Amino acid sequence: MTPTTLADVRAAAALLDGVIEHTPVEHSRALSELVGTAVHLKCENLQRAGSFKIRGAYTRLSGLTPEQRARGVVAASAGNHAQGVALAARELGIAAKVFMPVDAALPKIAATRDYGAQVELAGTSVDEALTHALAYAERAGAELIHPFDHPDVVAGQGTLGLELLDQVPDLATVVVPVGGGGLAAGIVAALAEARPSVRVVGVQAASAAAYPASLRAGRPVAARDMRTMADGIAVGLPGSVPFEILAAHGTEIVTVSEEDLSRALLLVAERAKLLVEPAGAAAVAALMAEPELFTTGPVVAVLSGGNIDPLVLMRVVRHGLASAGRFLQLHVRLSDSPGTLAELLRDVAGTGANVLDISHARTGVDLGVDEVAIDVQVETKGLEHCAAVHETLRACGYRVTSTTRTA
Structure with missing residues (x-):
């Protein structure tokens, strides 16, 4: 070409x-x-x-002959190309059928239908949906609208x-x-x-x-x-x-x-x-x-x-948020005695971190008979704040055995 x-x-x-x-x-x-x-x-x-897909879809459909337009078009997409083809076809008065994977997002399926295209769910990927679109194009004589090629x-x-x-x-x-x-x-x-x-x-x-x-x-x-x-x-x-x-x-x-x-x-x-x-x-x-x-x-x-x-x-x-250091997961060992968890939470609050979730584990091959493992998920203000929280807790004498950012 x-x-x-x-x-x-x-x-x-x-x-x-x-x-x-x-x-x-x-x-x-x-x-x-x-x-x-x-x-x-x-x-x-x-x-x-x-x-941006409407740009290419409309240009492609505009170049079809009257005979091709009469036979309609077909496409395969998980979302953006589907909507671009559907909208372009509606603007040009061309019937459109779009094959989408069975797990395509519901809002994208709904939008494609709202633009006037007939949607059929087929396959678990865009490649599999494309196989169905190619078969339909051969069977119905519809023009296949490729998303980029x-x-x-x-x-x-x-x-x-x-x-x-x-x-x-x-x-x-x-x-x-x-x-x-x-x-x-x-x-x-x-x-x-x-x-x-x-x-x-x-x-x-x-x-x-x-x-x-x-x-x-x-x-x-x-x-x-x-x-x-x-x-x-x-x-x-x-x-x-x-x-x-x-x-x-x-x-x-x-x-x-x-x-x-x-x-x-x-x-x-x-x-x-x-x-x-x-x-x-x-x-x-x-x-x-x-x-x-x-x-x-x-x-x-x-x-x-x-x-x-x-x-x-x-x-x-x-x-x-997790990648930006806005969540912090603390794994702390405490003495299994009344008040120790409340003291930990007070110290965490003192750092300005907001506690989101807490879980306890009283049994484990690495825990002593009088120990409890506490996982505390907190909301922070960024990577520097994460480091400050960790530093403060260690300075208070807590055994913080691991820290990971998590969503």
Whole structure:
């Protein structure tokens, strides 16, 4: 296939005019201070259908022939692509069927249906759902809409890059989440011609990163592991279309840990007052984990999506609080006598920590006959406060045998 060009991206922008939101760019003082240069957030979490996916989906569907439109379209997705295709199909008057994994988040299923698509739950993963979508496409003659591996999709996603040039005229660095690579490839394709001096850095979850090995091998290579909270970028094999663009331009890819992702989501919520999904926080996670890599600014971190299940949000926020040192688990040995627990709790309260939970163990191979093991979970104000609590209790003579941050 012919690589996506700036002309293709500009044509997609014309198609999308009046269809998508030109999402805002917000300055982040917290990240700017951390990195040492101006950092902005591209709020694509505020896009229609909650992510950048509508850009590529609408561009792809707009290119279908009347005959293809009449036969309808089919897609497979766990969330964002499903909603993007459903909304684009509704706008263009095309029937859409979307296969989603049986454990897909209920809010994402409901949103996809609300946009007018017929949803069928099939398989336990997006790959298995895609198998069902391919079978349906062959059986019904529907056009398969791939989430990232098509030039039209890449061109549509690239319109985000053109917006950045208007919103941040002196743009120097763009940091963008990477799953299959469509968004990053579109931005690279646009900026390589329009502003070749801009550096584009892709970010993957370390536990679901196919691109680093693929770029080293010079071809798409499947990831061995796919365990990450960032399901929006959990793609096992790079698409050939975006891979060709990213490889040809030597695009840098960095990885972030699950702790990095949860801390980033928490920072965006607390400091920027924005709700994003774990995948949408990946760019911020990279800035927080290795700020020294991004000192050439202005920097824009793309918040690629905000479609998060409230139950997942609750777990990720707790994980982020733990990673930031906001919870502390104390394992303390006490004399098994009246008043010792009350004294421990008074001393913990004196440190300013808030007790959340307590458990006792009176039997254990490492406990004396007159000892009790107490596990106390407390809420703290950060890593320095955790250290202070630990130090104070040791100074009071407590045998604190282990301390771990936990959610």
